[in-house]
Amino acid sequence: MNRLITLFLSVLALGVAQPASAALKVFACEAEWAALAHALGGDDVDVYSATTALQDVHKIQARPSLIARYRKADLLVCTGAELEIGWLPALARKGNNPDLNPGARGYFEASRYVTMLDVPASVDRSQGDVHPYGNPHIQTDPRNIARIAGPLADKLAELDPAHASAYAQRYADFATRWTAAVSRWTEAAAPLKGIQVISAHKAWTYLYDWLGLDEVASLEPKPGIPPSGAHLQALLEQVRQQPVRMIVYAAYQDPRPIEWMTQRTDIPAVKLPFSPGGIEGTEDDLFATFDVTIRNLLAGLAQEPDQGAAP
């Protein structure tokens, strides 16, 4: 028994003996908010991203490393709108950090600052994993990023008033560069307007809304339900009669239904980053993320369907 107590105490000592860092600790649920917090906070923040662009944010578990980071954080930045419903409540209950509780000062929910799309009139699980507050993948429209950046900069300043002017300055700089970039992307993407596309998962509602792309179908019959052979077959019939120009997907998604489709049609598959880090070169960089998004969409459009060949 004494040996046990000694062991417990040594684990305790291990826990306490770590120096505290001065920077504001930000726990970002998704890579886009980590990148944004980093852009606005610079060296004044220490940002941890709970997920990467290669992971399906719906399917995360409240694993030990996340609990430990949650416990230490000063600010939580998440999409909200139930995107993290599977794991954030579990994390909150294991993470013992009241500063991050919903409604507390350190709780920042990005979806509060944008207009939600795809809000269902009624919710029923037979429709798949639908979100009652609307489609949560808000980061695919850069205009949403602009709407969230201001309140996030204010939040950083509120929690860390000593560096308030630095946050304000970084925000002003970011906002200027972002506004210019959005008009550049919008202009470059003009040929995409009205183009018909298929998505792997209903993840691009905001992107399509911004660029005027027309989503005619989704590989998933219902959100979160993997496509069956019969559904894909029906889709195949549909695309043979419709001028669908590309299949849009993200790195974290199962590639096999996409390969199935591209093997049987000459529609190119276009991989987009979805979040910073989803494609090499976009890590922790929102500008690069949208540069690559627009570039790949235009490259997909440039492929004549009768030439076949998916990238």
Next chain:
Amino acid sequence: MQRMLLASLAGSLLGITAQPALAQTQTGSGNFNPKISLILDGKYAHYSNDTEAEIPGFLLGPETEPPASGFSIGESELVIESNIDDQFHGWMTIALENEDGETVVAVEEAYVDTLALPYGLAAKFGRFYSDIGYLNRHHPHAWDFVDAPLVYRSLLAGQLGDDGVQLRWLAPTDLFVEIGGEALRGAAYPAGGDNRSGIEAWTAFTHVGGDIGSGGSWRAGLWHYAGTAEDRRSGEDIETGFTGDSRITGIDFVYKWAPNGNPLVHNLVIQAEAMRRSENGTVVHDPDGGAVASRYDGDQVGWYVQGVYQFMRRWRAGLRYDRLGASNDVANPAADTTLALLADDGDAPQRYSAMVDFSNSEFSRLRLQYNRDESRPDGQSDDQIYLQYIFSLGSHPAHQF
């Protein structure tokens, strides 16, 4: 039940300034109704051996029989949870079980836990599954196999859940370090029996964990349990009572992996636990008056190791190996009594299991499992086949590690 009511009453009094619950869009359901979910769990079981499933060298606790042969709906669970105010969160699990044609309603869990204690502390009070071990706090519908490992069945009567309080502290480190303890009523096996007053059982546990690379994560645990029993009854029909002390020390380890940490298509979970229990006291075998008693000094060990791999989207396969061992000192191993069963510690009870399951979504799962069970006396074996369904209705389940 009354105790629990008192506990929650005390909790709400402690809250002093009962502020209205905060507006919540993330953790709540968007309105003030509690989150409700219903778990439907049913099976079909086939056994090649229909003798009583005793284990030599062990006195089994209540409700440790394998699932009923044929079709059975097992346990249907109703879970209601909600934040109570800015300080407290409440949880209740009610199980509806079918026992010999009668429906039994059992309060499996009914607890309140704190939301806003400082310094990384959290407290829980009421009835709850202990945080000892890895599998113990997971509900049966979240297990990767139909049945509990043999070591859980024989040393903890399935799962340790009791009335009491828990205090847990989380270290402010990048490495996950958690330490906690529980003071318990001691009503649950391996404590139990008459004259429960004060703290008749306690636990202490520590967990350490982290990530390995971009796709792996692990957690290791060490724990201890001590409880006293006074005429603790074994099994359902066996007239055997134990009075004495029971102590268990356990270790547990789990490793999870998925490519880039994305479990959508492929993922792997490997877990292993080991426990050692020592008991000393008196065992009385008392079938209708002809009582036989004996001093009993027991030393029992058990472990299991299992791996579950998702080999394609929605499909998983798993293997498990279970092993037990006992070295008991029974002063009077009277023949044809449970004392003789307890003294029969020469065997090494073991079991091999294999399972395949299919999950159409996060809310539904169908499972086929085969067990080669060699845990009965005299090396008897049993081929066990299970078909199981688990459906979850209502609010979204939490992805516990």
